[in-house]
Amino acid sequence: MALDKTSLTNKLVKELQARGFETNxxxxxxxxxxxxxxxxxxxxxxxxxxxxxxxxxxxxxYQIK
Known part of the structure; x- marks a missing residue:
């Protein structure tokens, strides 16, 4: 599975919103x-x-690439 910055960002924002953070x-x-x-x-x-x-x-x- 490749790591994706946009996907991780979206998941973090969703979790913050679920906890009452204002993201907009x-x-x-x-x-x-x-x-x-x-x-x-x-x-x-x-x-x-x-x-x-x-x-x-x-x-x-081995280093992961």
């Missing part, structure tokens, strides 16, 4: 905050995630 309007900043968090989380995962294969001919640690 001239002074609402929670949607922008959700977008910033989504981008940072996905960037961190794609830049630093690794998988470890414990056995077999492919044993080792």
């Amino acid at each position: 309007g001239p002074h609402a900043k929670s949607a922008a905050m959700a977008e910033a968090i989504a981008h940072a989380v996905i960037d961190e995962i794609t830049q630093n995630a690794q998988v470890t294969v414990d056995a077999g001919s492919s044993a080792g640690s």
